[in-house]
Amino acid sequence: MNHTNTISGDSTDRVDGRDKVTGTAKYTAEIPLPNLVYGVLVGSTIAKGVIKKIDTSAAEKAAGVISVITHKNSTKLFGLKKSKTAKKLDLGLRVFHSKDIVFNGQPIALVVADRLEQAQYAASLVKCTYEQAPHTTDFGTHLDQARPSSSKWLSDTKRGDVTAWSNAPFKVDQAYTTPQEVHNPMEMHSTTAIWEGDEKLTVYDKNHAVQDIRDTLAKALKLEKEQVVVNSEFIGGGFGSGLRVWPHTFAAIIAAKMLKRPVKVSVTRPQMFTMTGYRPATAQKVSIGATKDGKIVGIKHEAIGQTSEYEEFAESVTGITKMLYACPNLETNYKVLPLTYSTPIWMRAPGEATGSFALETAMDELAYSLNMDPVQLRKKNYAETHPDDNKPWSSNHLTECLIKAARQFDWEARKPEPRSSSDRDWWVGTGMAVGSWGAWRAPATARAVLDSKGNLLIQSATSDMGPGTSTTMVKIASDASGIPMGKIRFELGKSNLPPSPGQGGSVTVASVGSAVYDICTEIKQKLLDIAVETLGETYKEAKIEDVFLINGKMGIKGKPASLVTFADLMEKKNITEVEATKTSSSGEEGGKYAFYSFGAHFAEVYVHKYTGAVRVTRFVSCVDAGRIMNNKTASSQISGAVVMGIGMALMEEQHMDHQHGRLVANDFAGYHIPVQADVPNIEVIFVDKADPYLNKMGAKGLGEIGLIGAAAAIGNAVFHATGKRVRNLPITPDKLI
Amino acid sequence: MAKKNKNPLHTSRRTFFKQSAVLAAVAVTPSTVLEAAENRTFDKAAYALEQVPITLSINGKVQKVMVEPRVTLLDLLREQLGLTGTKKGCDHGQCGACTIHIDGRRVNSCLTLAIMQEGREITTIEGLANGEELHPMQAAFIKHDGLQCGYCTPGQIMSAVACVNEGHTNNDFEIREFMSGNLCRCGAYPNIVNAIKEVAQ
Numbered sequence: 035m036n037h038t039n040t041i042s043g044d045s046t047d048r049v050d051g052r053d054k055v056t057g058t059a060k061y062t063a064e065i066p067l068p069n070l071v072y073g074v075l076v077g078s079t080i081a082k083g084v085i086k087k088i089d090t091s092a093a094e095k096a097a098g099v100i101s102v103i104t105h106k107n108s109t110k111l112f113g114l115k116k117s118k119t120a121k122k123l124d125l126g127l128r129v130f131h132s133k134d135i136v137f138n139g140q141p142i143a144l145v146v147a148d149r150l151e152q153a154q155y156a157a158s159l160v161k162c163t164y165e166q167a168p169h170t171t172d173f174g175t176h177l178d179q180a181r182p183s184s185s186k187w188l189s190d191t192k193r194g195d196v197t198a199w200s201n202a203p204f205k206v207d208q209a210y211t212t213p214q215e216v217h218n219p220m221e222m223h224s225t226t227a228i229w230e231g232d233e234k235l236t237v238y239d240k241n242h243a244v245q246d247i248r249d250t251l252a253k254a255l256k257l258e259k260e261q262v263v264v265n266s267e268f269i270g271g272g273f274g275s276g277l278r279v280w281p282h283t284f285a286a287i288i289a290a291k292m293l294k295r296p297v298k299v300s301v302t303r304p305q306m307f308t309m310t311g312y313r314p315a316t317a318q319k320v321s322i323g324a325t326k327d328g329k330i331v332g333i334k335h336e337a338i339g340q341t342s343e344y345e346e347f348a349e350s351v352t353g354i355t356k357m358l359y360a361c362p363n364l365e366t367n368y369k370v371l372p373l374t375y376s377t378p379i380w381m382r383a384p385g386e387a388t389g390s391f392a393l394e395t396a397m398d399e400l401a402y403s404l405n406m407d408p409v410q411l412r413k414k415n416y417a418e419t420h421p422d423d424n425k426p427w428s429s430n431h432l433t434e435c436l437i438k439a440a441r442q443f444d445w446e447a448r449k450p451e452p453r454s455s456s457d458r459d460w461w462v463g464t465g466m467a468v469g470s471w472g473a474w475r476a477p478a479t480a481r482a483v484l485d486s487k488g489n490l491l492i493q494s495a496t497s498d499m500g501p502g503t504s505t506t507m508v509k510i511a512s513d514a515s516g517i518p519m520g521k522i523r524f525e526l527g528k529s530n531l532p533p534s535p536g537q538g539g540s541v542t543v544a545s546v547g548s549a550v551y552d553i554c555t556e557i558k559q560k561l562l563d564i565a566v567e568t569l570g571e572t573y574k575e576a577k578i579e580d581v582f583l584i585n586g587k588m589g590i591k592g593k594p595a596s597l598v599t600f601a602d603l604m605e606k607k608n609i610t611e612v613e614a615t616k617t618s619s620s621g622e623e624g625g626k627y628a629f630y631s632f633g634a635h636f637a638e639v640y641v642h643k644y645t646g647a648v649r650v651t652r653f654v655s656c657v658d659a660g661r662i663m664n665n666k667t668a669s670s671q672i673s674g675a676v677v678m679g680i681g682m683a684l685m686e687e688q689h690m691d692h693q694h695g696r697l698v699a700n701d702f703a704g705y706h707i708p709v710q711a712d713v714p715n716i717e718v719i720f721v722d723k724a725d726p727y728l729n730k731m732g733a734k735g736l737g738e739i740g741l742i743g744a745a746a747a748i749g750n751a752v753f754h755a756t757g758k759r760v761r762n763l764p765i766t767p768d769k770l771i
Numbered sequence: 772m773a774k775k776n777k778n779p780l781h782t783s784r785r786t787f788f789k790q791s792a793v794l795a796a797v798a799v800t801p802s803t804v805l806e807a808a809e810n811r812t813f814d815k816a817a818y819a820l821e822q823v824p825i826t827l828s829i830n831g832k833v834q835k836v837m838v839e840p841r842v843t844l845l846d847l848l849r850e851q852l853g854l855t856g857t858k859k860g861c862d863h864g865q866c867g868a869c870t871i872h873i874d875g876r877r878v879n880s881c882l883t884l885a886i887m888q889e890g891r892e893i894t895t896i897e898g899l900a901n902g903e904e905l906h907p908m909q910a911a912f913i914k915h916d917g918l919q920c921g922y923c924t925p926g927q928i929m930s931a932v933a934c935v936n937e938g939h940t941n942n943d944f945e946i947r948e949f950m951s952g953n954l955c956r957c958g959a960y961p962n963i964v965n966a967i968k969e970v971a972q
Contacts, residue, residue, distance in 0.1 A: 051913035054921030055905065055928060057856015057896035064855035097821075150850055151841050220860045220868055220956050221922040270858070270922025271956050303861040500920030500957045670916045670962060677958025702865035702954065709951040713960040715943075 042513055043722065045666035048505045049519070050268075050498075059268045062240040063224035063300050070226070071100055073146045073289050073299040074153040075282060076160045077139035077308065081169035081374045081695025082343075085133040085142060085162060092159040093145055098152030101293055102160065103144045103285070105130045109292050113254030114284065123253045126345060126377060129281035130288060135164060136344045137376045138696040139308035144285045146297060169374035169695035173315045173340055174211070180338040180369035183348040190367040191356055193422070198332030198363035202323025206399045210320065210392035211762045214340065214688035215313040215681075216306065217381050218707060219499075221270020223310045224300035225283040227290035236263045239283055241276035242497035243536025248529040250279045251287070267527035272499035273678075274380035275310045277538050282309055307700035311379030312688060314340035316351055316388045320396040328406045328414045332363035335393065339385075341370045342377040349385035354742070355393050357630065358470050360417040374695050380538060382678060383738035386471055387745070391682075391763060394467035394746030399759065407450065408750070409440055412468055412634075420628035428627035428727040429734075431658035432468060435634035438719050439656035440466075443636040452757035460640040460649075463755025469742030473629040473660070473725065473734035474541045477619040479532035480549035482511075482557050485611045486601040488586035490515065490522045492553060495531035496546045500674075501737060502667030503542055507550045509664050510543075510731060514554035516583040524550075532615060540631070540735025543663055548618040548729040556614040561588045561603055565596075568606035572596050623727045631734040633657040635676070635747035641755045646767030648752060650680050654717045655744075660725035660734035672740035673716040679744025681708045685764050825889050829854070830898025838885045845869045845880040848895060856896035856925045860954070867953035870926035870933075871895050877933035879952075896925035899932070908932050911966035919957035927953045931967045940971035 053059035078085075090102040108130035113123045120128050129141050143160045147153035170176055183189070199205060225239040235255065241247045241264070248264040255262070269276065286299040301309050321334040337351035352366035381387075401408035416433055419426050440446070448464050449455065455462040480494045492511055498504050507524040511517070525531060534546050558581045565573040565588065572593060580591040588603065590596040604610060638652035653676055662668045685706040689699040699705050718740075724732025745763060752770070753759050760769045822837040829852070838847055845862070848854040848871075857880055860868030864882040871880045872894040899906040908931050911917070918924040930953045934940060939949035946964050955963070 047913050048916070048918070050921070051918070052905070054918055054924050055896075055909040055912050056900055057854075057925045059921055060855065061858075061922060063859075064849070066853060149839075150846055151839060155841075218956055219922070220858070220866065220920065220954065222859070222861075269920060271920040273956070300859075303863060303865075502919070666916050667919075670919055670957075670959060673961060674919055674958030677960060678956075701863055702861055703863070707954060707956060708958070708960070709954060710947045710960045710963070711951040713947070713958070715961050715964075 043662045043665055046505060046509050046519065046664050048502055048667065049508050050504055061221055061268045061270050062226070062238050062266060063298060065226060065238045067226065067228065067296045070296045070298055071146055071148055071293070072150045072153045073144045073286060073297050074157040075141040075285060075299065075301065075305060076143040076145065076157050077305065078135045078142050078162070079138070080135055080164045080166050081138040081171065083135050083164045083166040085135065086165050087163045088142065089161040090143060093156040096152065096156035096159055098147040098149055099145060099156045100148065101146045101289070103130060103146070103289055103292065104142060105133050108288050111254055111284065111288065112256040123250070125250065125254050125279065127281045129284050137308065137342065137374055138694070139305065140376070141281050141285060141309065144289055144299065146289050146293060171374050171690050171695045172692045173371060173373060174317070176371060176373070177317055177338055180371040183368055183370045184346055185348040188348050188350055188368050192365050194363035195332065196334065196363060196365040199321050199323030199334055202331045203326055204400065204404050205321065205323040206396045206403060207321040208319070208396060208399060208761060210318045210395060212316045212388040212391055213763060214315045215381060215686045216688055216705060217273040217275040217311065218306060218705070219271025219273060219275060222301055222303060222306055223275070223280060223282060224298065225286040226296055226298040227286040228296040229290050229294065234261050235287065236265070237283065237287065238265050240269060241266050242269055242272040242499040243277050243538065244497065244527060244529040245495050245533060246277070246536045247279055262529070264529040265527060266497060269497060269499040273382040274384060274538060276499065277380055277536055280310050303702065304700040307688065307697050307705070308376050311377065313381035313384070314347065314378040318351065318389070318392040320392045322396055322400050324400055324404060328404050328411050330359055330361045330415045333361050334365045336367050337389065338369045338371050340375070340378065341372050342375055343372045345377045346370055347378040349380065351385045351389040354386045354389050354470055356422055357417065357420055357628070358393070358468070359415040361415070361421055382675065383471065383741040386469065386738065386742045387682065390467070390469050390742045391745045391749070394743050395749055395761065398465065398467070398746070398750040398753065408466055409436055409445060412436060425626070425628040428473070428629045429658070429660065429723065429725040430630065430632060431721040431723060432632040432634070434721050435632055435656040435658050436468070438721070439634040439636050439654050442717060442719060443654040445636060452754050457640065459643050461643060461755040462638070462640055463751045463753065464636065464638045465747050465750025465752070465754050466634065466636045467743035467746035467750060469633045469635070469739060470630050471540060471735065471738045471742055473544060473631050473728055474539055475544040475548065475620045475728055476535040476541050477617055478534045478545040478549040479615060479617040480546070480553040481532045481613070481615040482553040483611050483613045484557050484600065486604045488517060488521055488600055490517050491525065492522065492550055493525040493531045494534045494546050494549060495529055496526045496534040496542055497537040498526060499537055501542070501671050502664065503537070505667055506543055506663045507546065510547050510550050511554055514551045515557065540737040540739065543733045544729050544735060547663065547731055547733060549616065551730050552618045553614055553616050556616050557612060558583065560612045560614055561600070564603045564607055565598060569598065620728070627727050629728055629734070631657065631659045631739045633739045633743060635743050637747040637751045639748060639751040639755055641752060641770060646770035648684050648765060648770070650748060651714050653714060654719070655740060656719040656721065657739055658721040658723070659736045659739060660723070660728065661732035662720045662722050663731065663733055668720065668736055669718040671736050672718045675740025676716050676744050677708050677713050679741050680712060680748065682763060683745040683748035683765055685766070687764050823886055825886055827888055827891060827893055829893045830895060840884065840886050842885050843881050844883045844885045844888055847885040848880060854895050854897055858922055858925055860923065867930060868923050868926040870929040870953065872929060872933060875936070877930050896929060899928065906932065907970050908966065911969045915962045915966040915969065917959050917963040917966040919959055923953060923955045927955065927963055931963065934967060935971050940967060
């Protein structure tokens with residue numbers, strides 16, 4: 035790829051910062067609409083069975099109640115009528131279309147009232163009796179019932195001699211578990227549905243994939259895509275939970291259709307634990323064999339992930355093991371275990387976050403058994419090419435990540451013996467781990483409009499759930515076009531904008547950024563074309579690379595006389611703006627290289643000698659994500675992912691009462707996420723070297739990489755501090771006493 | 772459930788409240804309302820009489836509003852007054868997204884009923900800036916990138932302003948401790964500390 039490397043990477047404030055700090059940014063549930071009414075969902079109180087009788091009479095009589103919708107009276111949607119269709123269209127739970135109960139807390143009724151409080155109160159009056167069936171919720175005791183995943187791309191892998199690890203002189207062979215985690219973005223999910231007749235549906239829905247959501251809704255409702263509009267401009271976090279249509283969205287759509295007026299359905303925080311997905315629990319086994327000098331000869335990685343009984347969710351838990359280290363002999367397999375829960379969904383660094391915990395903890399254990407420095411062990415096993423197919427890396431600066439992070443952390447000063455350092459009542463330890471995440475690019479389209487005053491509007495149906503997409507796109511556009519950031523506006527979060535992939539998998543900058551970059555060139559080309567047509571000679575020989583825009587003027591490098599204002603150019607053609615739309619995709623280099631981001635994490639922990647409390651006191655991450663588009667937001671993104679890693683390592687865990695098949699800690703008091711006091715200063719370093727092949731900016735992805743390996747680095751530091759190896763996340767005090 | 776209670780001694784507080792409201796209003800209530808009450812559309816009739824007038828000062832502006840006693844200050848702000856800068860992150864007092872100031876003190880507005888605030892001075896994120904000029908804390912949050920998705924941000928900023936006023940900014944540890952009631956899932960915590968330190972100086 036002709037790599038131009040012109041994005042400056044400087045730190046730029048968020049373009050929507052002012053909207054966010056003044057409270058003027060409108061999130062999904064905050065759009066003022068006339069005639070709006072409120073829907074509150076009622077959840078089932080059993081985990082499995084069928085509804086025998088649902089009594090809504092008291093709720094219906096309550097003040098302000100307009101309607102109570104259940105499977106008995108719901109208008110039926112095309113896609114949810116038959117379970118076969120719902121499965122085929124990937125619609126998930128058939129909310130209000132069946133009397134079957136498939137998980138505890140499943141929505142069984144929607145109470146719609148004039149005011150929120152009325153709907154909340156009336157929801158408490160809905161009574162339901164059930165015919166109960168036995169449920170299965172205990173992951174750990176049903177592992178033998180796991181079955182192979184139907185996703186072919188996750189299928190078992192074998193490379194070379196699969197028994198090689200067991201014949202090696204040094205080996206690790208251990209089991210690891212990670213619990214269910216819940217995304218818990220600070221903004222709770224919400225959908226407001228507005229029908230115009232039966233022909234046009236508009237939804238304000240918290241999601242970060244407006245066009246995927248639109249396509250799913252259009253299929254479910256048997257409408258054309260053009261008849262459905264999905265808006266999600268400001269998103270209060272997502273981390274993957276906004277990548278599919280959830281039951282509350284269908285509930286709002288059903289209610290709005292039945293009542294012929296806008297209906298808003300917001301889920302509650304407890305409902306966020308059962309109605310909008312979670313990261314599935316895993317049970318893993320990692321076996322690594324190495325020679326005396328630390329060369330890995332074979333790895334075996336087996337994983338079981340949890341799914342629901344009504345759908346299969348699968349993720350790439352063993353993916354990282356297939357590519358991170360040079361290793362001729364490998365075996366991986368992945369199975370799913372259906373349980374009586376709702377269906378999981380991708381959560382930040384899906385698969386790799388949990389897979390890397392097992393692999394990178396095992397690597398630390400191997401380093402100790404070899405009496406080798408864990409950084410050296412990783413350097414020793416650096417893969418020069420992708421071990422699966424020997425494809426060259428598009429770029430791989432993992433070693434540089436290790437060197438830079440180790441230097442910043444002062445790793446050399448470390449005494450490797452466990453339990454060798456203490457400070458008052460605390461054991462002190464340090465640990466490290468590495469991570470990797472595929473760098474992808476999907477086709478994306480951008481539309482740009484330049485007016486005669488030099489204002490540039492760029493549109494694409496991408497999302498910004500927090501990474502700073504708007505800011506980065508404006509910055510790319512500014513650097514690519516020469517138009518100052520203050521004159522550029524980037525519009526996103528609406529399904530009727532030009533096509534763009536959903537925000538997931540760290541693809542946004544590589545994909546949408548490319549489209550933004552290219553559309554700026556296209557605008558320059560259009561201006562040049564006008565100049566050639568209307569002004570002649572001076573411009574005829576000019577190459578597009580030599581065209582520059584400055585202060586509302588276009589010019590050709592080396593030709594001062596060529597400067598002409600946009601206004602003059604447009605006047606010549608009797609137009610007031612120049613408009614262009616263009617789709618950008620990766621070229622043939624897409625198939626030639628292996629594209630990945632890399633990262634190295636170093637953690638220091640204090641572990642209290644008597645209570646087992648763990649405090650992360652220092653954290654250094656060095657990341658190779660290609661060229662960095664905006665240092666400020668990029669650092670925040672990595673640092674934020676590390677915070678999620680602290681949660682994963684030390685506290686996050688979904689608790690289930692297996693007797694009733696019901697969650698027992700479904701709020702922030704029971705499910706802990708890191709708070710301010712749990713988080714130290716986090717030092718983020720970027721290699722900041724362009725990837726030559728993924729796109730013209732040289733950028734790889736940033737969204738996931740900061741989390742991958744973070745929990746293992748903390749766990750390894752806890753081992754160094756205490757001499758106790760905790761292989762079951764989270765590392766709570768009870769496991770250390 | 773109120774309607775099950777045939778025995779007046781078992782009448783719930785809520786039902787009692789409604790009944791007394793209805794009875795007290797008999798003299799001035801059209802017979803249709805009383806009929807409605809008897810026809811078990813009781814709740815609906817009672818509701819009309821259950822709104823309470825209160826006077827609040829919100830962001831320096833005195834406002835008279837009618838609220839049901841069960842309405843939280845958070846829902847009054849967001850759903851009735853359109854002040855959606857104050858966020859709902861849990862509705863349980865566990866996340867701090869709804870933090871506002873009542874007479875200068877930081878309060879979780881989801882944990883307080885609107886009618887309890889009669890006559891109080893309430894400041895929300897919308898009232899923090901001086902016209903176009905941002906409050907120093909708002910400017911510092913932008914400068915230090917103390918936000919990502921922005922949803923917890925108004926609560927963080929309201930809490931941060933109070934934290935400085937309370938004098939709990941003597942070191943990083945103290946700031947972290949006194950800002951731990953405001954959750955941020957994007958993990959902007961270190962940058963938030965930097966923003967607060969700058970304003971505190």
